[in-house]
Amino acid sequence: MMNLEKALKRLRENNHKVTMRRRDIITFFEQENRYVNARAVMDFMENLHPSMSFDTVYRNLHLYEQLNILEVTTLDGEKHFRMKCSPEHHHHFICNDCGSTKKLPLCPMDQATELLLGYDIEDHKFEVYGRCPDCQFTL
Amino acid sequence: MMNLEKALKRLRENNHKVTMRRRDIITFFEQENRYVNARAVMDFMENLHPSMSFDTVYRNLHLYEQLNILEVTTLDGEKHFRMKCSPEHHHHFICNDCGSTKKLPLCPMDQATELLLGYDIEDHKFEVYGRCPDCQFTL
DNA sequence: ATCGATGCAAACTCTTTGCATAGCA
DNA sequence: TGCTATGCAAAGAGTTTGCATCGAT
Numbered sequence: 001m002m003n004l005e006k007a008l009k010r011l012r013e014n015n016h017k018v019t020m021r022r023r024d025i026i027t028f029f030e031q032e033n034r035y036v037n038a039r040a041v042m043d044f045m046e047n048l049h050p051s052m053s054f055d056t057v058y059r060n061l062h063l064y065e066q067l068n069i070l071e072v073t074t075l076d077g078e079k080h081f082r083m084k085c086s087p088e089h090h091h092h093f094i095c096n097d098c099g100s101t102k103k104l105p106l107c108p109m110d111q112a113t114e115l116l117l118g119y120d121i122e123d124h125k126f127e128v129y130g131r132c133p134d135c136q137f138t139l
Numbered sequence: 140m141m142n143l144e145k146a147l148k149r150l151r152e153n154n155h156k157v158t159m160r161r162r163d164i165i166t167f168f169e170q171e172n173r174y175v176n177a178r179a180v181m182d183f184m185e186n187l188h189p190s191m192s193f194d195t196v197y198r199n200l201h202l203y204e205q206l207n208i209l210e211v212t213t214l215d216g217e218k219h220f221r222m223k224c225s226p227e228h229h230h231h232f233i234c235n236d237c238g239s240t241k242k243l244p245l246c247p248m249d250q251a252t253e254l255l256l257g258y259d260i261e262d263h264k265f266e267v268y269g270r271c272p273d274c275q276f277t278l
Numbered sequence: 279a280t281c282g283a284t285g286c287a288a289a290c291t292c293t294t295t296g297c298a299t300a301g302c303a
Numbered sequence: 304t305g306c307t308a309t310g311c312a313a314a315g316a317g318t319t320t321g322c323a324t325c326g327a328t
Binding site: 156157158176177178193194197198201216217218 | 316317318319320326327328
Binding site for chain 4: 279281282284288289290291293295296297303
């Protein structure tokens with residue numbers, strides 16, 4: 001699992017500066033085991049940095065994605081981010097309510113590959129959506 | 140597989156009018172075995188109806204989605220539509236180049252369900268992306 | 279004739295970009 | 304000091320909506 005220390009190291013290794021904003025964004029993701037959108041990051045950051053701008057949120061989310069610090073998925077046409085999980089390949093259950101995730105240590109690609117001879121496979125997506133135990137009885 | 144006849148029937152059954160535009164949109168999807176975006180529908184329709192507006196494209200795509208005439212998926216944050224396939228549950232390979240699809244008659248949910256006791260599963264998505272045989276050597 | 283469908287224009291959401299300034303190394 | 308990160312403002316893409324009119328039934 002990615003964390004603050006590793007993330008800052010990766011920033012430095014790739015010649016990016018470590019700013020307060022960058023540090024705080026990582027801190028936010030460190031404590032949120034779930035997919036959040038740019039809005040949520042902005043809400044968190046505005047408290048710490050009243051002058052925070054959305055541009056910086058987006059720019060850094062994009063940077064973190066490139067540096068493999070964050071994972072991305074598109075939910076309802078909106079990008080959602082979370083701290084990068086373990087390096088082993090896996091998929092996720094994602095709660096429609098709170099965005100929290102549960103790892104699914106399985107992958108259907110073995111079977112799918114057999115059905116796709118002659119096809120050039122570049123990527124795949126497997127996600128399960130619903131309500132996590134905590135969110136089932138709220139509302 | 141959904142077709143023009145069934146689609147018009149479903150429109151009437153749900154008290155929607157059958158207009159030329161609606162008929163022609165269905166005809167377009169009938170001959171395209173692939174996921175296309177609103178832009179592609181618009182391009183096709185503009186030839187037949189020079190006064191065609193994007194609003195009508197979007198309104199009808201949305202209507203067809205609700206009536207289960209079209210399937211939807213979000214690719215790169217953009218909605219893509221195709222004619223509803225066979226009623227048996229299945230998934231798709233989707234070509235990143237032309238949007239053409241190949242059915243994958245398999246579903247990882249049996250195994251996933253076992254891992255998600257206590258979770259309320261509402262939906263899931265499994266898609267494989269890449270290049271179909273026809274698109275591999277173009278470019 | 280009635281009521282839903284459409285075109286027009288505007289607005290809305292999410293996201294990206296150019297530029298001058300602020301701030302890390 | 305030098306160069307990157309940031310805020311501001313503006314723009315861009317995709318999509319939705321209110322309203323007057325058009326058109327299917």
